Amino acid sequence: MGGPVCENSLICRLEKVMKKYIFKRLLASIVVLIGVSIIAFVLVRLGGGDPARMMAGDTATEAEVEEMRIRMGLDKSWPEQYVTYIKGVLKGDLGYSWNYSMEVTTLLATRLPQTLILSLFGFCWACLFSVIFGMVAGIKQGTIVDFGAMMFAVIGQSMSTVWLGFLLILVFGVKLGWLPIQGMGSLKHIIMPGLCVGFGYAASQTRLMRSSIVDVMREDYVTAARARGISKGVTYMKYAFRNALLPIVTSIGVQFGTLFAGAVVVENIFNWPGMGALLTQSIGARDYQLVQSILLISSVTLVCSNFLADLLYTVVDPRISFR
Amino acid sequence: MKEELIRIENLWVEYHSGGAVAKALNGINLTINKGEALGLVGESGAGKTTTALSIMQLLPREVGRITQGDIFYHGESMLKKKDKEMNTIRGNKISMVFANPLTSLNPVFTVGHQIAMGLRKHQKLSKKEAAQEAAKLLETVGIAKYRLDDYPHQFSGGMRQRVGIAAALACSPEVLIADEPTTALDVTIQAQILELMKKLQHEYDTSLIMITHNLGIIAELCEKVAIMYGGEIVEYGSVQEVFENPLHWYTYGLLHAIPQLEGERKPLESIPGLVANAQTLPEGCKFHPRCAHCTEKCKTTIPTMIRISDNHYVACCGAEV
Amino acid sequence: MKISTLLRKMRKSKLFMIGFFMLFAITVSCFTSRWWVQWDSQVSDLMSRLGAPDWFANGLSGHPFGADPLGRDILSRLFEGGWVSLKITFLVTLSSMILGSVVGLIAGYYGGWVDMVLMRLCDILSSIPQLMLAICVVAILGTNMFNLIFTMSVTGWVSTARLVRAAVFGCKNKEFVSASKVMGASGFRILWKEIFPNTITPLMISASGHFGGTILLETSLSYLGMGVPVPVPSWGNMISDGRSYITSAPWVVIVPGIALMMTVLAFNFIGDGVRDILDPKNIN
Numbered sequence: 019m020g021g022p023v024c025e026n027s028l029i030c031r032l033e034k035v036m037k038k039y040i041f042k043r044l045l046a047s048i049v050v051l052i053g054v055s056i057i058a059f060v061l062v063r064l065g066g067g068d069p070a071r072m073m074a075g076d077t078a079t080e081a082e083v084e085e086m087r088i089r090m091g092l093d094k095s096w097p098e099q100y101v102t103y104i105k106g107v108l109k110g111d112l113g114y115s116w117n118y119s120m121e122v123t124t125l126l127a128t129r130l131p132q133t134l135i136l137s138l139f140g141f142c143w144a145c146l147f148s149v150i151f152g153m154v155a156g157i158k159q160g161t162i163v164d165f166g167a168m169m170f171a172v173i174g175q176s177m178s179t180v181w182l183g184f185l186l187i188l189v190f191g192v193k194l195g196w197l198p199i200q201g202m203g204s205l206k207h208i209i210m211p212g213l214c215v216g217f218g219y220a221a222s223q224t225r226l227m228r229s230s231i232v233d234v235m236r237e238d239y240v241t242a243a244r245a246r247g248i249s250k251g252v253t254y255m256k257y258a259f260r261n262a263l264l265p266i267v268t269s270i271g272v273q274f275g276t277l278f279a280g281a282v283v284v285e286n287i288f289n290w291p292g293m294g295a296l297l298t299q300s301i302g303a304r305d306y307q308l309v310q311s312i313l314l315i316s317s318v319t320l321v322c323s324n325f326l327a328d329l330l331y332t333v334v335d336p337r338i339s340f341r
Numbered sequence: 342m343k344e345e346l347i348r349i350e351n352l353w354v355e356y357h358s359g360g361a362v363a364k365a366l367n368g369i370n371l372t373i374n375k376g377e378a379l380g381l382v383g384e385s386g387a388g389k390t391t392t393a394l395s396i397m398q399l400l401p402r403e404v405g406r407i408t409q410g411d412i413f414y415h416g417e418s419m420l421k422k423k424d425k426e427m428n429t430i431r432g433n434k435i436s437m438v439f440a441n442p443l444t445s446l447n448p449v450f451t452v453g454h455q456i457a458m459g460l461r462k463h464q465k466l467s468k469k470e471a472a473q474e475a476a477k478l479l480e481t482v483g484i485a486k487y488r489l490d491d492y493p494h495q496f497s498g499g500m501r502q503r504v505g506i507a508a509a510l511a512c513s514p515e516v517l518i519a520d521e522p523t524t525a526l527d528v529t530i531q532a533q534i535l536e537l538m539k540k541l542q543h544e545y546d547t548s549l550i551m552i553t554h555n556l557g558i559i560a561e562l563c564e565k566v567a568i569m570y571g572g573e574i575v576e577y578g579s580v581q582e583v584f585e586n587p588l589h590w591y592t593y594g595l596l597h598a599i600p601q602l603e604g605e606r607k608p609l610e611s612i613p614g615l616v617a618n619a620q621t622l623p624e625g626c627k628f629h630p631r632c633a634h635c636t637e638k639c640k641t642t643i644p645t646m647i648r649i650s651d652n653h654y655v656a657c658c659g660a661e662v
Numbered sequence: 663m664k665i666s667t668l669l670r671k672m673r674k675s676k677l678f679m680i681g682f683f684m685l686f687a688i689t690v691s692c693f694t695s696r697w698w699v700q701w702d703s704q705v706s707d708l709m710s711r712l713g714a715p716d717w718f719a720n721g722l723s724g725h726p727f728g729a730d731p732l733g734r735d736i737l738s739r740l741f742e743g744g745w746v747s748l749k750i751t752f753l754v755t756l757s758s759m760i761l762g763s764v765v766g767l768i769a770g771y772y773g774g775w776v777d778m779v780l781m782r783l784c785d786i787l788s789s790i791p792q793l794m795l796a797i798c799v800v801a802i803l804g805t806n807m808f809n810l811i812f813t814m815s816v817t818g819w820v821s822t823a824r825l826v827r828a829a830v831f832g833c834k835n836k837e838f839v840s841a842s843k844v845m846g847a848s849g850f851r852i853l854w855k856e857i858f859p860n861t862i863t864p865l866m867i868s869a870s871g872h873f874g875g876t877i878l879l880e881t882s883l884s885y886l887g888m889g890v891p892v893p894v895p896s897w898g899n900m901i902s903d904g905r906s907y908i909t910s911a912p913w914v915v916i917v918p919g920i921a922l923m924m925t926v927l928a929f930n931f932i933g934d935g936v937r938d939i940l941d942p943k944n945i946n
Contacts, residue, residue, distance in 0.1 A: 034480040046785070053786030058798075065802030103599075159403075176874065176926035178881040181901050181919035184908055192909050244399055246437075246459040246508060247432030250424065262450050279791025283882045297794060297884050301801040309798065317789040324789075336492040337448055 047321045051314070055107070058313040062306045068213060069304040073116050087101030090116065101325050103307065107314070113307030114150075117300055119296030122311045126293065130315060133285065133292035134200065137278045139208055143279075149266065150218045152227025156262070157254055167224050174221025179280055181215045183287035200289035211288040219277050223266055231262040260334065267334050275320040343374035345416075346516055346548055347396060347435075352410035354391050354572075356619070363619035365391040367572040368410065370646070373516060378549040380559035380580065382595070383569035384616045389552040390440070392569075393518045396550075397437055397498075398427050432459040436509040440521040442501035446493040452479075453489035456508045463512045468492065480509040482537060487607060499530035503537065510541060517549045518544070523558065535561060556599060560584060565652075568592045571617035571627030574646070578653035588655040591628050626658060634659055669940045678935025684928035688921075689748060695741030704893045706732035728913045730903060735742055736917055743895035744921060750807070750896070751929075754814040756873045762819035763858075763865055771834060771853055781827070782819045792817045793882060800888040807890060814879060815878040822868045829861040833864050836872025863940045873929035882920065897922045 070087035071078070076088070076154060081334030087093050091102060106113055112122035184239030189211060199212050235258055243253045288329035289295070293312055300308040332338050354366035366388045371465055373379055381389045394400045398419060412419045414430065422430075436459070439445035446455060456478055457471035466474060476486035482503040493501055500523060509517055511594070519538065523531040539562055542549050551562055559566050559580060566583050568576040568591065576589040585595045594612040614631035617623070623630055629639040636658065644656045672678050677763045715736075727736040742889070746794035769780040787795070803809040833839065834857060842856050877897075883889045884898025885905075892899065897918045904914030 050785050050789050054790055057786065057790070061798050061802060075774065141554070172927065172930070173923070175930055176923045178878050178898075178901065178919065178922055178926075179879050180898075181887040181915065181922065183900070184890060184915045185919070188908050188912055188915075227865065238439055239447040241394075241399055242437075242439055242445045242505075243447065243455075243458065245431055245437040246511075247399055247428045247462050248458060249428050257447055257450070261447065264449075274391060275789075275791055279793040280882075282791075282793055282797065283885060286886060293577075294794075297797060301798055313790055313794060313798070316791055316794055320791065322788045335449055337494045 037240045043325060047325070050321060051317060054095075054317040055104065055310070055314055056100070059096075059103065061313075062301075062304070062309045063096065065304065067304045069116060069306060072304060095269075103310065112311040112314075115300070115305050115308040117303040119309065122308050125296070125308070126311060126315060129293045129296050130292065132290065133278070133281050133294060134319070136208065136211055136215055136290055136292055137274070137281050137284065139212040140214075140281075141219070141274055141277055142216075143212060143225065144216030144220035145266075145270075148223035149227050149263070152224040153231050153254075153259065153262065155224070156228040156235070157230030164228070167228055169206050171221045171225035171228075174217055175225075177217065179214060179218065179283050180287065182217055183210070183284060186210045186214060189285075202290055211284050214287070215277060215281050218280070219273055223273070224305040226265055227262065228266050228268075231258060234258045234262045237261070247292040254304040264331075264335055267327065267331050270330065271320075271324035274327070278316065278319060278323075343377060345372055346375050346414065347371075348413040348416075349372040349392070349396070350411050350413065352392075352395060352412065353408045354388075354395055354405060355408055356401075356405050356451065358404055361620055364622055365405070365572050365619050366395070367568075367622070369572070369574050369623065371567060371574065371577075373422075373548050375515070375548055376546050377565065378551060378563040380563035380566040381550060381552045381569060382554060382556060382559060384554060384567060386616050386619060387569040388568055388572040388619075390520055391572075393437060393550065393552055395518050396435065396516075397431055397519060398422075398424075399431075429463070432509075432514070433463040433512045433597050434514055435516040435518065436512070436514040437518040437520065438502070438509045438522045441525045442498055442505050443525065445505055446501055448493055450491050451492055452496070452504045455493075456504065456511055459508065459511045474511070475507070478511055480503070481541070482507045483511075490591055499526050499534065502526060502530075504539070506534070506537065510545060510656045513545050514547060516548045518552070518554045521554070523555070524553070538562065557597060568595070571622055572619060573627060573656065575657065577646075578649075578655075582650070582653045586653070588649060588653070588660045589628075589657045590632050590634055590659065606658070635636060668746065668939070671839045672935070675939055678939065681928045681933075681935055684924065685932065688744065688925055688928065690750060692741045692744035695738065695745070695747070699738040699741060700735070702738065704734065704882065706734050715917075727917045728911065729916050731907055731911075736900075736914065739895040739900055739923055740897075740918055743897050743900050743918065744925070746890060746894060746896045747877055747880060747898065747922075748925070750811055750814075750890070751873050751877045753811050754818065754876045755869055757811070757815040758819040758872065759822055759865060759869050761815060762822025763826045763861060764910070765819065765823040765860065766896025767830055767853055767858065770825065770827040770830025771849070771857060777827070780823070784823055788820045791825070791878065796879065796883060796890040797886060797888060800883060805888055805891045807894070808884065810880070810889060814876060814883075817871070818879075820873070822865065822872075825864040825868050826861045829864045830857055833857060833860040867933075867937050867940055870929075870933040874926045875924065877926055877929070897925075 059326050067197075068083075069092055070092055073090065074083045074086040084093075091099060094102070103113060110123065111124065114120075115122050115125055118125055121312075151167050151170070155164040158164055187199045187210065190197045198204075198207050199210070201207060239261075240253060240258050243248070243257045244250070248257070281290075281292060282288065282297060285292040285294035286298060293315070296310065297312050298314070345662070349369060349371040351368045351370060352366050353364075353368055356363040356365055364656060369388070369392065371379075371392070383389050386637075391400070391405070395407060396419070400407070407420060414435070418588060419427070419430075446452065453472055453475050456475040457466075457468075460466050460471040460474050461468070464474075472489065476489050478487060479486050484500060484503055484507075488496075493504070496504065502525075506522070522538065523534050526534060535558060538549070540561075541547070541549060549562065551558065563580055566578065566580045567574045568583070568589065570591050576583055576587065576592045583592060584596065587596055591612070594610065597610040598612060612631055613633075617627050617630075623640075625641045626632070626635075626639045626644050629635045632639065639658045642658065644658045644660075646656045647652050647660065648654050649660070672682075693818040711729065715726060727740065730736055730739065765780055765784075769777040796813050799817065799834065800809060803813065817878040839852060839856050842852050847855070880889055880896065881898035881901060884896060887902075889898045889902070890896040900918040901915055901922070904911070904918075907914050
């Protein structure tokens with residue numbers, strides 16, 4: 019029975035779960051990441067175009083191009099190139115960006131945090147907003163708040179990120195002049211891109227949270243809590259809330275992935291110096307190792323966020339234990 | 342005369358949903374005295390649970406409405422009480438055990454927390470004190486106290502119902518409403534739970550409202566019984582009197598639909614037809630479409646409750662002299 | 663479910679009907695526009711460059727929604743672009759559904775290592791954000807209509823495959839499948855005749871939810887310069903074109919954006935309606 023006192027305490031449960039689970043999960047993640055690295059590797063090379071010639075310049079002679087090819091390591095066979103790349107990755111060296119003439123690791127070290135900040139900002143406001151708004155709407159079913167939430171959800175889910183970005187720029191950047199329309203620096207800079215990145219998610223989750231709380235309020239255990247003399251407010255905010263949160267938590271990992279990908283567009287709209295802007299620029303330049311690394315890093319982010327989401331789920335729902 | 346705790350007076354309840362109106366309760370009168378055990382019997386949809394939820398003032402909001410009548414607790418109208426006042430009564434003076442132990446415990450809170458909920462609210466205990474008290478309660482209902490920090494899914498159905506009972510008894514309520522506490526359980530477990538309830542009812546000197554469709558349970562636990570049909574009480578009296586000498590044909594039918602273990606084997610008599618639908622209740626006596634002894638009078642007039650003796654009342658046209 | 667019950671349920675579902683009629687109206691007006699719009703959507707007229715909308719003051723012979731940076735009539739482009747966008751959306755959804763259900767059926771029916779390999783492939787694909795993958799694929803294949811449709815299809819089938827696979831698992835051990843095997847039906851026949859019909863419900867739910875996302879993805883790709891190549895209009899590239907003129911000529915962006923929103927709205931309504939209708943949890 020192993021220490022009945024701590025049987026269900028958070029730390030103990032996490033510990034038990036983690037040990038068994040992490041190993042299995044790690045293995046699966048490694049398979050996925052190897053797959054991603056292969057896909058990325060092959061994908062960039064399928065495109066045709068000769069990076070060596072691009073790098074050497076238009077006026078270069080055949081010999082110069084050949085020399086450049088050797089310097090870039092492109093004279094070797096694909097498997098050899100792949101092994102070299104993976105060996106580097108394992109050592110923390112993501113390769114060299116020809117287009118930017120710098121180490122990919124260095125380049126991404128400045129760009130990735132920007133993308134993460136943007137996505138996390140969008141994610142956090144969207145989560146907070148949707149959970150609160152959806153909760154209130156669900157509790158006050160049929161009121162103006164509920165109607166507002168539904169309208170927001172329906173419209174928010176139907177808006178193109180690009181269009182929303184333009185509208186934000188038009189209204190808050192140009193007409194009202196409250197917020198800077200591009201670049202980064204102050205807190206003000208992140209507001210518009212952050213809003214834009216989280217908008218669709220906020221809309222869909224508001225709706226999910228609303229229907230979830232409506233379902234939970236019909237449950238016996240909510241009536242049971244009320245029958246024990248717990249006031250309406252406490253029942254909803256404490257007891258129904260946690261149950262209603264479950265469907266949101268289930269999808270949190272996947273949703274973050276979608277949001278993270280959406281950042282590519284948003285970064286381009288607002289000139290946010292993140293990884294997305296880098297990707298669109300480097301793919302055209304056939305900057306092999308940079309593109310490969312961006313794809314790889316993105317899936318590492320996704321894999322991690324899925325893992326964290328699963329852990330979070332075990333914390334919120336005691337019924338779930340990993341096998 | 343025992344002290345009167347709850348008196349239901351001419352209570353009418355309707356459910357509204359999507360334009361349809363279901364008449365769940367149609368003028369019921371009922372009194373529960375201190376320390377007394379009352380059985381509420383009827384088929385599904387007869388209005389038993391509605392009666393319980395009305396007493397608790399927990400009818401589903403927007404949907405369930407009390408249209409007429411009142412419920413008195415210690416002589417005070419409960420309908421006039423504010424929700425805040427009701428919160429001091431619910432779980433404290435009047436508490437409830439729910440039908441399905443699988444759904445009536447919150448899956449994401451420990452059973453200890455759920456038992457302690459009422460204690461912390463009503464007796465203003467600290468977290469620690471409440472946990473200790475909850476542990477004692479768990480032992481009272483026959484569960485080891487180290488399981489306090491377990492979650493509902495780690496218990497079997499019977500165990501969960503024990504938890505439900507522990508939570509309901511936490512504040513030593515004056516009235517315990519048990520809404521079919523054993524229907525969702527195995528037969529063997531049913532007996533245990535009933536035994537437990539019987540024991541605890543005497544220990545805590547609690548009044549009990551036992552809602553069930555199982556007449557055996559009533560015979561076992563209760564002193565008085567009220568038979569419900571179509572949102573009305575059709576027969577009421579002491580258990581012995583009603584069971585030995587049923588005057589309403591519905592009660593008669595119920596009693597004869599139980600297989601007998603002893604004596605000569607006879608075919609079971611089932612009551613023909615379907616349970617009255619609360620959305621389309623018939624005119625006159627609600628039971629008349631299924632009654633073998635139906636007369637023209639039954640189809641038009643609603644029978645009134647008549648007194649046969651001090652502990653036997655019935656509402657049947659056939660019983661009127 | 664019988665067709666007649668399905669139709670009756672559809673007629674009863676408000677969401678579905680609203681969505682259906684919105685989409686019907688949009689599709690019909692986009693399709694027929696070639697016969698009634700006054701301007702050629704691809705011919706520029708520099709005289710009316712960024713002309714402001716005249717809101718039908720001159721009927722169809724003016725520029726009701728204004729003109730774009732190259733002086734092309736926005737109304738004509740709106741409808742023609744809409745037709746292009748709708749076509750892309752339908753084709754992409756159709757092909758991702760086919761791809762997804764083929765993979766899902768094979769994985770679910772054969773199980774074992776086939777299933778393992780295919781599902782790992784799904785894991786791998788779904789751990790690269792669809793938009794990023796699509797950007798790479800388009801960039802490599804080059805921008806044209808076929809490549810765009812191809813890209814969005816090959817990057818968008820994973821969730822469908824998983825749904826179909828789950829449905830196959832749900833029914834492949836049922837009696838009717840065993841009965842069919844006992845009677846000596848071939849694997850393909852069992853898949854097609856016995857198992858596939860049981861995956862139609864999740865497939866339809868998946869498909870109806872796919873449209874909205876696809877048309878939005880097209881916009882994003884267009885903005886990144888990887889959508890429908892100019893001069894053919896699509897709502898995506900119409901919105902993107904207006905980027906530089908957002909201050910001086912906001913209608914260039916706003917008009918196609920609203921059209922897009924209405925369409926996605928219609929798709930979403932249909933999606934919700936279909937889910938309500940087909941979800942076994944909603945018996946009523």
